[in-house]
Amino acid sequence: MTSTNSDPHPVLRDPSIMKLHQEKLVNAKGVPLATLDELCPNSVMLAPMVGLTHYAVRKAISEFLPEGARALWPTEMLNSRRVPSQHVNQTPEINFCDADNGLCPQLLANDEEFIRLSVPRLEHWGARAIDINMGCAVARALKHNYGVALMGDPAYAAEVVRMTVKYATVPVSVKLRAGFRESADKSEVLSEEAHFENLFNFIAGLFEAGASWITIHPRTAEQKRRGDADFELLARLISKLRNEGFQQPIIANGDVQVLADIQNIFEVTGCSRVMVGRALIAKPWLIANDIEPDPFTQGELYGKFLKRVLDECEGHYPESLGLRKMRFLTTYGKPWVHYGEYLMGRMMAATTYSETRIALNKFFDQPQKIESRTMLRS
DSSP states (O other), X not given: OOOOOOOXXXXXXXXXXXXXXXXXXXXXXXXXXXXXXXXXXXXXXXXXXXXXXXXXXXXXXXXTSOTTOOOOEEEEEEETTTGGGOOTTSSGGGOOTTGGGTEEEEEEOOOHHHHHHHHHHXXXXXXXXXXXXXXOOOHXXXXXXXXXXXXXXXXHHHHHHHHHHHHOSSOEEEEEEOOOSBOTTSSOBOOHHHHHHHHHHHHHHHHHTTOSEEXXXXXXXXXXXXXXXXXXXXXXXXXXXXHTTOOSOEEEXXXXXXXXXXXXXXXXXXXXXXXXXXGGGTOGGGGGOSOOOOHHHHHHHHHHHHHHXXXXXXXXXXXXXXXXXXXXXXHHHGGGBTTHHHHHHHHHHOOSHHHHHHHHHHHHTSOOOBOSOOSOOO
């Protein structure tokens, strides 16, 4: 992608990009639903990630928002078959201590009975919206017809949305990939045009079933994290959806490592928001969609971020669990840290919250540099 616009704040300058005119949707009781603009005025969002987007991380990233700004925050991926028997704040995955900040739990769902039981429970815990996962491409999700597997059955995928909307009083969204390029038996590869039409029809079906907005990671199921996200494809999709009368917001996700990536995605696609995954847990300042500091200031900010996550883990999670969360977080952040492997070693050696804090203080007492890019695909 290339950009000819040198303005560092194209999204903030042009409110028409973020505030699409759309007819206000209503829930099953006829009550108007909150719009994405109302729930998330901020132009950048955190992507849901297993093991990473728990309360402590959300809380620490939220402190990088500009003063007065609001965003919509994801949970980790929750299983609709487990939620009905769980209790709020029982585990990090369902810790809703920040519910007042605006939570959008992400749900693995494909069965009406479990949807019926899960949705009201999530709303009772404080959910302001509910997101259905149709993008996870790991084998376990595919085996049980969750995640991106639902994209292989457009009619049933739309029915899953319809069922969720039926039991929800809050907006329902969907996060998906660019579908499949291969046939189910892998004997045929779809042409580019056939793939595009399939994807357009799939998304149109989700909107017709009541989805308030969608998030697209424009890689196919076959790609997983390989190759590049196809934002030209997303631009075509958004253009055709608008031309066909679908004005619901579309959020773009994938391949963000620096501020310029966010700007390019907005400019190339015309999307409503940009959702950032793993880069945001190494560069939490990206949530502000503002000029990035120099690499050593970034290193200082990353250290403060890890220490804030540690504070929240210590305040809310048992020590053994909190330490695992800290190590997992560092595993995904270390590729951007100049001496990231050394930091990871110190985190692995720490056996208590106190030792972890000492390790972080010693490492970040020295100037540390954050790399602009890595080979990591997000």
